[in-house]
Amino acid sequence: MIHRSAFWLLLSYIALRLLAMIPGVAGETFRGLSIVALVLLIVFCVPLIWRFVFGRLLWKVRNRLIVTYVLMGLTPVVLFVTMALISLYIFSGQFAIFAATAEVNDELAHLSSDNHDYVLHLAHVFAAEPHLHAVTLPEAAQAVDENPGFEIAAFQDGQPVTLDPAAVNAHDMRAVPDWVSSGFRNVVLDNGRLYLRAVNSQTVNGHTTTVISSLPLAKENVSRIAQGLGQVAIIPGVDFDEEDQPEPRRNGKIRLEMNPVGKGENGVTVNGRELESAVRRTAIVGGTLPPREHFYDIPVTFYAPLMTEDWVTGKQHQTYTHVSSRPSLLYLRLFNTSLRVAVFVREALIAIAVVFGLLELLAFLAAMRLNRTITRSIHDLYHGTLSIDSGDFGYRIQVKRNDQLAALSQSFNSMAISLERLLEEQREKERMQNELAIAQEVQANLFPRGHIALPMLELHGICVPARTVSGDYYDFLLFGESGLGLALGDISGKGISAALLMATLHSAVRAYRFAGEELILDGTAAMAIPSQQQQGEEELECGEFFEEPAKILGLLNRHLYRSTQPEKYATLFLGHYDGLRRRLIYSTGGQLPPLLLRADDSVTRLDSGGTVVGLIDNVSYEQGTVQLATGDILVAYSDGVTEPENDFGEFGEERLMEVIRQHRHMPLETISEQVMQSLRSWIGDQEQPDDITLVLARQR
Incomplete structure (x- = not known):
């Protein structure tokens, strides 16, 4: 669509350019329409050129490298040359201004030196003859011949003194301004004219003689300053009214801006305003700009403020020096x-x-x-x-x-x-990942599912694997309406092997506990029949054996020891809760002892038990019994909860219990989430070091 529009615009432009050759108003109209068609053609050609350059021309790496080499090779050169030329121009302009200013300062120094000699001569004459009203100053006659317009004003104790020859007297200067001090030399503005002026005073026998020498800045003087530089122009009278002053001037600052060539009338702006043509006409111009010596001998033009003071008020006056020179002149001067x-x-x-x-x-x-x-x-x-x-x-x-x-x-x-x-290895890896996903799903089904609780006991458990599958284990087994089996374990190692051993341990615990439940049920039924009473008593006694956590740990230890590798073992906590008696019978096999947070905020450690399960054969375990009161919270956990470290050390049991103590009146799910959040904050950006398992139970 774009290329078709560009094609028809091209044809239209050609036709309109031909029709523009018709004389008269019609030709002017077609010429204007051709310009509009050209602008539209350029607008439509830009995306076409962009598409061609980046879609075809730069598709090949060869062309991209050529463009890259051109940009990398020429761009720094162009930038360097441009920067060098700009710096050279600025340096040349500053050097020209410096040279012109130095010439002005030399003239002032020469004028001040002569003025100092004059005041010494007059002071000694008045010391010898105090009542003289006219003094001959022969040295001034030569100064008048060399510098047209040169004038001297002399004062004895503030009263004017007439000098001889008469041509040297400054008749318009009848008093010394209050702000002027001895040793003053500068460019001043007096009655609309610029002067090089020097003031010196000398006190002899209590009488003070003051001499003021003035040399007007005329074309002859400026030409002498511009000798060897080109053309120098001194532009006075660029002050503005206070209400017209831009903000930088009101703050005591002066802003001088160089306009580009062709902008404004004179190419310079002072304090944001262009110099008026009337002011430019008052400029004092001296010297001439010679023709160029070679093609790069371009004119160098620069403006700079010239320190000028108003003779009557002593305030600074805005005067600017304009220097036009050439590099060849500045080079020879350098x-x-x-x-x-x-x-x-x-x-x-x-x-x-x-x-x-x-x-x-x-x-x-x-x-x-x-x-x-x-x-x-x-x-x-x-x-x-x-x-x-x-x-x-x-x-x-x-x-x-x-x-x-x-x-x-x-x-x-x-x-x-x-x-x-x-x-091929990737396919094998994907197969293993699928199997791991299936193993993770199977393991998730081994943990208690749904909400499990007793009327007198709240329960909650969570397991967060460090890897895809977990080596930690917890389980809740309900026995009737008031009995509950608690289990929490940690398998040595991580990954698949720990997960398989965890499944074995899970199955063994459930098998032993459910076997005991079946024996108790069968024994109770047999006791109801007189002929089977003895058999029922045996079954009841055997079933009660499986309700004792210490004996179940012994059976599990023998089972794991004989069915696993020697280095494989597990830590396990088993508990049997009797809801009617509010009693917990427990035994700990190498597992971190669970903590019982009492209603009065005291903590009881449940540490009865023995060594780890599956490492040593024929190990016996102790069991303990604890009575639960309303509000007591049982906290069982794996080492993944308390052992994570950062720069401040381990998370520890104290922090765990502090979090639970702060939120003990909240639901167990909320308490568990607070513990997990504290653990995540403690671990930070580090990888989770171990499986995290937490079981909470609260007596109602």
């Missing part, structure tokens, strides 16, 4: 002590520029040669990847060089050889 050195430096700089240009050309040619080598290797790799993608794992790249690109081609060949093997 090397005015040795022209041979100047010529040598210039020729050396030209030679260095030529050498740099040749080096840049050689670098570009070398880059193009390297470009062909890189693109050829990329071409081979591209076709190789297409072959591999199509299933041709036998494709090989011919390697003829000995560099990193050749090593890359060899790596591609090695990749093609090992790719099929890696794909």
Whole structure:
């Protein structure tokens, strides 16, 4: 759509340009329409050019590298040359301003030196003859001849003194301003004219003589300042009214801006306002700008403020110095002590520029040669990847060089050889991951499902694996309406082996506990029949054996010891809760002792039991009994809860019980979530070090 529109716009533009040749109003109308068509054509061509450049032209790596080399090679050169030219222009302008200002300061220094001699001469004359009203000053006559307009004003104790010759007297100066002090020398503005002025005072016998020398800044003086620089213009009268002052001027600052060529009338803006043409006409211009010596001998124009003070008030007056010079003049002024050195430096700089240009050309040619080598290797790799993608794992790249690109081609060949093997390993890995997912699902079914509780006891358990499957284990077994079996264990190791042993332990615990329940039920039924009373008593006695956690731990220890590898073992806590008696019978086989948080916030450690299960044969275990009161909370946990570490140490039992104590009146699920949140904060960004299992039970 875009290319069609661009095509018809091109035809329209050509037709309109032809019709624009018709004379009269019709031709002007068609010329205006052709401009509109050209603008629209450019708008439609931009996306086409963009699409062509990035879609086709730069699709090949060769073209991209060429563009990259051009940008990397030419852009720094262009930027460096541009920066150097800008810096050179600024330096030249600043040097020209410095030279002009130095000339002004030299004139002031010479004027001040002569003025000091005048005041010494007059002071001694008045000391010899205090009542003189006119004094001859022959040295001033020569100064008037050398500097047209030169004037002197002399004062004895503030009263004017007439000097001879008469031409040297400054008749308009009848008093010394209060703000002027001895030793003053500067450019001043007096009655709308600029002067170089110096003031000196000398006190002899209690009488003070003051002499003021003035030299007007006329064209002759400015021409002498501009000698060897070009053209110098001193522009007075650029003050603005206070209400017209921009904010920087009101803060006592002056902002001078150079306008681009063609902008404004005079190319300079002071404090945000352009100099008025009337002010420019008052400029004092001296010197001339000579013709250029070579093509790069461009004019250098710079403005700078000139320190000027109002003679009546002493306030600073805005006067600016405008210097137009050429690099050749500034170069000769810089090397005015040795022209041979100047010529040598210039020729050396030209030679260095030529050498740099040749080096840049050689670098570009070398880059193009390297470009062909890189693109050829990329071409081979591209076709190789297409072959591999199509299933041709036998494709090989011919390697003829000995560099990193050749090593890359060899790596591609090695990749093609090992790719099929890696794909086979990937399929095997996916199969194992599927099996792990199935194992995780099967293990999840081993934990208690749904809400399990007794009327007199709240229960909650959670297990968070460190890996896909867990080696921790907990279980709740209900016996009637008031009996409950509690189990919590931790298998040595992690991963699949621990999960398989956990499943074995889970099945064994349930088998023993359910076997005891069946024996108790059968024994109770047999006791109801007189002929089977003895058999019922035996079954009841055997069933009660399986309700004792210590004896079940002994059976499990023998079972695991004889059915697992020697290094495999488990820690296990078993408890039997009797809801009618509010009693918990328990035994701990190497497991961290559960903690019983009493209603009065005291803690009881349930540590009766023995060693780990499955490591040593024929081990007996002790069991303990604890009575539960309303509000008591049983806390059973694996080492994954208390042993996580950070820079402050282990999480520990104290922090665990503190969290539970703070939230003890909340539901058990909420307490468990608070513990998990505290653990996550304690571990931070580290990987979970071990399986985390927590079982809570609260007496109602």
